[in-house]
Amino acid sequence: PMNPSYKDTFKAYSEAVDQRSNGAWQAARFGAIAVLVRSMTLKKDAYAHTGAVNYQDSLPRIPAMALSTEDADWLSNTLKSGVDCRASLQLSATWFADTLSHNVVGEIRGTQKRDEIITIGGHLDSWDLGEGAHDDGAGIVHSLEAIRLMKKNKIKPVHTIRCVLFMNEENGNRGGLTYAKLAAERGEKHIAAMESDRGGFKPEAFSVDASETALAAVKQLQPQLDKSGIKEIYAGYGGVDIGPLKKVNPGIVLIGLVPESTLYFNYHHAETDVLEAVNPDHLQAGAQAFYEMLVLIDKNL
Amino acid sequence: PMNPSYKDTFKAYSEAVDQRSNGAWQAARFGAIAVLVRSMTLKKDAYAHTGAVNYQDSLPRIPAMALSTEDADWLSNTLKSGVDCRASLQLSATWFADTLSHNVVGEIRGTQKRDEIITIGGHLDSWDLGEGAHDDGAGIVHSLEAIRLMKKNKIKPVHTIRCVLFMNEENGNRGGLTYAKLAAERGEKHIAAMESDRGGFKPEAFSVDASETALAAVKQLQPQLDKSGIKEIYAGYGGVDIGPLKKVNPGIVLIGLVPESTLYFNYHHAETDVLEAVNPDHLQAGAQAFYEMLVLIDKNL
Secondary structure (H helix, E strand, C coil), X not given: CCCXXXXXXXXXXXXXXXXXXXXXXXXXXXXXXXXXXXXXXXCCCCCCCCCCCCCCCCCCCCCEEEECHHHHHHHHHHHHHCCCCCCCCCCCCCCCCCCCCCCEEEEECCCCEEEEEEEEEEECCCCCCCCCHHHHHHHHHHHHHHHHHHHHCCCCCCEEEEEEXXXXXXXXXXXXXXXXXXXXXXXXXXXXXXXXXXXXXCEEEEEEECCHHHHHHHHCCHHHHHHHCCCEEEECCCCCCCCCHHHHCCCCEXXXXXXXXXXXXXXXXXXXXXXXXXXXXXHHHHHHHHHHHHHHHHHHC | CCCCCCCCHHHHHHHHCHHHHCHHHHHHHCCCCCEEEECCCCCCCCCCCCCXXXXXXXXXXXXXXXXXXXXXXXXXXXXXXXXXXXXXXXXXXXXXXXXXXXXXXXXXXXCCEEEEEEEEEEECCCCCCCCCHHHHHHHHHHHHHHHHHHHHCCCCCCEEEEEEEECCCCCCCHHHHHHHHHHHHCCCEEEEEEECCCCCCCEEEEEEECCHHHHHHHHCCHHHHHHHCCCEEXXXXXXXXXXXXXXXXXXXXXXXXXXXXXXXHHHCCCCCCCHHHCCHHHHHHHHHHHHHHHHHHHHHC
């Protein structure tokens, strides 16, 4: 669209990102010895935007590098011009063996429905070029701040509220998968989960992945979020980390915080994703909206 | 509000800016020999945000300097601590004599109502610390691009369309006042004017200063602007440059382009207001919305 909204931000990404995630093994099938991938960003800039790369055991694990959009355009134009063009690649990336890491979990016990859990969270890990301020430092701050506001405002939740700072979303969603696996093993009942993983921008909406009945119930909460600037509650994606809980509790309501994210991919997985790129007022407004939604679903679900 | 919207951006500014515009002469009344003014920005940063300062002929024209918010907080805390605190001021600013300058005007003659004029524009001048990219380079681009799109799409307007790049908005609105003065002298009939002077951010709405009847008519155009991402048309301010036309043609419809401006004062009148702070997609989307509104009012007014 001419003027994309917060609903459009992740559409182009989800449709194009296989060039990065599966480009290497696909190219290896045709004998490529390396791949250079145009960065997944709408911005014309000089920064490499990186991300997960998959390999197939039956095919060579060829090197894969992200090119900035400026460099990719230069390379493309140079190739088109017919000039002889050679690339020399130098990579310092290494695959290390897996190591033990942890989700960080805090809990406020429910006063009435102690055995029914509402999880809120974001993910702790990030791609190491920047600081991961938008992806997903903002989600961590939103989650911690929602809990702080709950304590500050002396709210005793109906359900048990769990704040989970997920580890390793970026490289296989191990934190989210492990959290769901433990939930299943323990027979936990998760009625809802909220995630913030779309940046620390001005909050605009919530997207909800739930049954039609539950979606309708959550949508009815919108007027109570008016003051927080939440304009819309719509059917959509919850979040990567909380997603696996759906297999454990198919009736779960998954809720994603949706900010004005049209500049998200200026920063995503790049050197530019630093704290200075996050506006403090927008970050605080996001935390407030996240907190208010948490209190509302605790009361109403 | 906790999560300010595009409607709130200029409210705080308009209520606080008299500290800068009238602080010097007010302080002079009490014997001050200079004033240091906290910058008009919500952002905590190290940049001085400047702007117009008024004096009174009957009072000393004492020096006035903008302090960055970080410096102002430091100064305030230092003063509170009771430490002996002295300031040494060095200013290079000078009042030069007025000199001749010009609005830049282009015109497409109307096909049916040639004598009825619709003006669109922004202002050419800016405070000289940065480049004036948001204030108001963006408005200039929106205006030029609206005319370019009109020609490209071979639209023959009903009314005469005038694109005016106003000179000297920042220091007394001389361009806008002179344009209106000439319009009066020539007996011109101005039925509408559109201004973009709120930055090159993602377009969200239009604010309209008009009679109730005309406002209702313009509001009805909103669905046709849906695709441009324009969510709302509401009663509000038109713009500084086009404002004086109202005295010439009281029935005029004044329309301001309203972008997602909550970060506007991060850049306003500061070294940070440079082209790099403008997102090209947002700038283009603003021009598209400005153009579409122009075509709609030309057809419907």
